[in-house]
Amino acid sequence: MNQAGRIQQWSQRFNLRLLILVLAIGLGVNVLGVGHLLVAFRWMLSPADLQLLVQLGGLFLLVLIPAAGIYSLVSEFAFWEGWLQGLPTPASLFEPAVARATTHDCFLVYLDGIHQLERDHPPRVSDFLALLEQRLPADTLLVRGLETYTVMPVALAEDAGSAWFWRRLFALQEHYPNSLVQLIAAVLVQANNVIKVGISSDRRYGPILNYELALKISLRLAEAGFRPDRGCRIALMGYSGGAEMAMGVADYLRRITRAPVSIISFCGVFSGNQVLHQLAGITMIVGSKDPVAAFGRFAYPGRSPLLPLSNWNQSLSAGRIERCEIAGMNHNGIHGPFSDAFRLRVIKAILAALQR
Structure with a gap:
């Protein structure tokens, strides 16, 4: 193998290791949850149970997660080639028949973290967004309920190629009597979301995913009444992995909507690899005791000084x-x-960022 081939092979191995590392950190809280669960129920686990747990873990790590990653790339390529339908072309997004005029001057788009399973946010997130919405200025509209980790305007359970799998997985998570199986099912869904975060930050495959997600967001904005000729502005608000998705789509969304786009991240885990110099601004809201968000600075070399x-x-x-x-x-x-x-305190910081 020549020198160029060796360099390319090393680069591919490095990117794979980086993706695995981000995946491990992104699911770290859930791994801790498994550990506490095993300690609490240690007396209930027989050798046969432990063997089954190891087998499930091996299947999870070696088969299901790689399969989810491959399917994510294949589905994005299929959409890019025009084999899948569901998102309009940018030219038809803001036609009068599609977009109704609005009196709002700012559209605040919420992109959830990797815990998101469907359109409806978890109760604690819904309560947070309801409280934020009450405090927003009258000219600002909160756009919520976007599925951040699918590019098609449908839920995971309605995806044409994988609905059968996700529906069974959601059923296991909600109705299976064993809490350990429920936890594994939840972690697998989050693994799919972490893979999307890794793809978004990748310079080779990220532009496809980010452009498709920008189209999806634009469609929701058109339905909410956004019109490019009204001088409106857009703010992307991303939590955890949603901050990476916001970074990825921001410049594409700016070009599609022809509007100024800013980013507000809180507890964000992101690469900063994308085109950022033409954005209206970026505000990072971070916690002093947040190890997951702090790790992002070390996981992504582009944020290193x-x-x-x-x-x-x-x-x-x-x-x-x-x-x-x-x-x-x-x-x-x-x-x-x-x-x-x-x-x-987070809502106060978000409102201050919107004023800036």
Whole structure:
């Protein structure tokens, strides 16, 4: 093998390791949950149960997660080639018959984290968004209920190629009597979402996924009354992995809608690899005790200060990125941004970012 071939092979191995590492960190909280569950029910696990658990774990790591990743890439390619229908062309998005005029000047689009399973957000997230919506200015419309980790305007359970699998998985998660099986099913759904985050940050396959998701968001904006000729602005609000998806779609959304686009991330895990220099601004809301979001800076080399010419560091040097730290806040749970202890402080920071 020549030198160029060896370099390419090493690069592919490095990207694979990076994706696995991000996957492991993104599911770290769930892994801790498995550990606590095993400790609590240790006396109930026979050697046969442990053997079954190891087999399920091997199937999960070696078969199901790679299969989900391959299917994600294949489905995006199929849509790109025109084999799948569901999203309109950009030219037809904002025609009068599609988009109704609105009185709102700002559209705040919420992109959820990897815990999202369907259009409806978990109760704690729904309560947070309802509280935020009450405090938004009258000229700002909150666009919620977007499925961040599918490019088609349908739920995972309605996807043409994999609906049979996701419906069975959701049934296991909700109705199976064994709590360990329910947890494994939930982690598998989140693994699919983490894979989408990894693809979005990849320079080879990310542009396809990000463009398709930008089209999906544009369709929702058109349905909500957005019109390019009204001078409206768009703010993408991403939590956890949703921040990476916001970074990925922002520049495509700016071109499609011909409107200024800004990003507000809280507890965000993102690469900063995308085109950021033409955005209206980026606000990072971070918790001082959030190890998951802090790891993103080390997982993605482009955010390292050792690479001053990266997209992220150039935007940082130009003053387009603002950082707001909330003392004591963690990534999720009772000290997370959706908890009673911190959600009002997060909402206040979001409102301040919208004013800027």
